[in-house]
Amino acid sequence: MLFSSKSKYSLLLASFLIMSSNVALAASSATEIDSMHQGFDTAQQCMECHGSYQENAENTAHLGKWNPHDSIHGGYVDCTNCHQQNKVEKNYCSYCHDYKPALKN
């Protein structure tokens, strides 16, 4: 987002990632997962491994009306709206709501 107060942090994070990628084959499993996801940038690629929109909606069905994969506003939507590779970059629900999946109703 243009006015993201996080931009400074993302720069920091980016430089951290660049630095850490120089650490050959870091043992950290997080980094391994990160590198596994390198180059997977489109919804079609996500679904190659993570299954269809519907399957993802079923996997998070326990979240009830807060199920981000089956929005009460209608789905299904492109993975990249919220996810960037293996990270949740944005939670669009929280842009308008207090996102509280624990509260089933």
Added chain:
Amino acid sequence: MNNSKANLSRRKFIKGAGASSVAAVMGTSFSANAMENNPKSVYEEIYGDDVNSIYTKKGTSPGPKGPIGFEDRKISNSEIAKSYDFDVAVVGGGIAGLIAALKAAEDGAKVVLLEKMTKGRGIFECFGSVDSRTQREANIKTNKAELLDEIHRSADYRIGPDVVRTYVEKSGEATDFMEKMFNKGERGVVISPMPLKPKYPNTGAPVIDAECMFYNTPGLPKNVKFRSGFVGVQIIKDLANTAMKHPNIETKYSTPAVQLVTNGSGQVTGVIAKENNEYIKVNTNKGVILASGGYDANPEMMKAFLRPEDYSSASWWNPSWGTTGDGHMMGLKVGAAMDPVPHSVMNFTFGSPESFHIPAVRTLRAMGLYAIVNDEGKRFVREDVAFQSISNATNRQATQGKKSWLLFDDTMISKNKDIFDKAIASFETLKAKGWLFEGNSPRELEAALDVPNGNLVNTIEKFNSFKLKGVDADFNRDMEFAKEFNGKKYYALLCNSVILATVSGLIIDENGRVLNEKGEAIKGLYAAGNASGDFFSGNYPRHIPGTSIGRAITFGYLSAKHAVKGA
């Protein structure tokens, strides 16, 4: 996602990124972006060779991406898994599509409603209407000529006379039909006239009494007054439920329409859609009604048809992301005429960088009282104009990298203690995000905002002197509705332009029939709502009551009426 991790195939990773056999993994599959590996954009190619390029500086469209249904390729008969026969096919299950489907069904037609998403888009709490039953009974006399004049003026006279005149003449009839459908429904939705707020926003335009609302529906939560979207979701739910139960309607959700079918003479005779991952062909003998909405969830299309300043610094509000312009593209593909580019966007002010400022903040009395300044602490627009105008001025500041801030003090928040306390509590979240700054004096706020020395203090002093004199010498704001700054706390809240929809589309006539470039109706093709055009230019005129949803209801109704029974 934990459950699905177990299903991951590591082999896929070994294959490396770039492998994609899309259809195999998608239950309901949508077309891959037709622009990939394509030197020319599908949005340019849709005009054939009859295209001219207007060069604008590149913008980025940071909004959400919805799944595109439209396919720009020849789909052969051998690819069609099933065929269906209906009188009317309606593409889209939002307000225009539901009203169209219900009207056609009530008039005896066999209807299929194709909705790409799992649910149709919600609407809002009110809509434009003239002389409906509830307005007549309340003895409301809308000045039709004045309303028409204001619609034309707001479009800078770039529109034809027929569609808007028909809206003014027929919206009451369409509203009464909708009321009948609510009476059939289970929610007990009540339509009543929307009380006028005289002279606010004070745009210099006449205040026109031509709006109805759903607020008097029993059982809505008490605080729903400030949650327009919440009301709209209920309305759509009720109409969709009525449509699903209607003996003449077959509803197909998660079924994107991808292409229109025409015969040798150019008449639209059906529509191809995707159901359970297979192509289906719906043959229609009375018409296809495009009610697919705008294209705010299609970043590439936004870039193709809108001014870059309208979207580059905006946030988005619409949470229903089926609006990818499928109807626009399907219509253009069969020779429809469309509103000229640049298209109009519906943009409001009072946006956060993410969407719309949260409810507690929306209750600010300051919404009508604030002053607006840029990063330099200077005003740049009269703050009492309609949403779209402030939005445009805000976007102009953003083109030079300047943010916009709403200035207010603690005397402007609310006279109601409960609302005041809620607002103050919500400020903590806003401060944490860097969207709100405060100070015990204009000077302190100036320092907190990092505004050049003296600018904010001067702006506030000047504003107060304008209030005292009753004249805003800089922007001609009506100072009667302004308040001087004299509180104990001063605030600056980040203010974004926020996009709700796009509102330009296919050119239609007074019956909703889509026209070609020669102004002839394309037989068997209709458009309604944000897929249709010839109503707005420049921006959506927020100061005229409810024309967007009013138009959707009216032309959903009229399209169906004409498709089934002729003129």
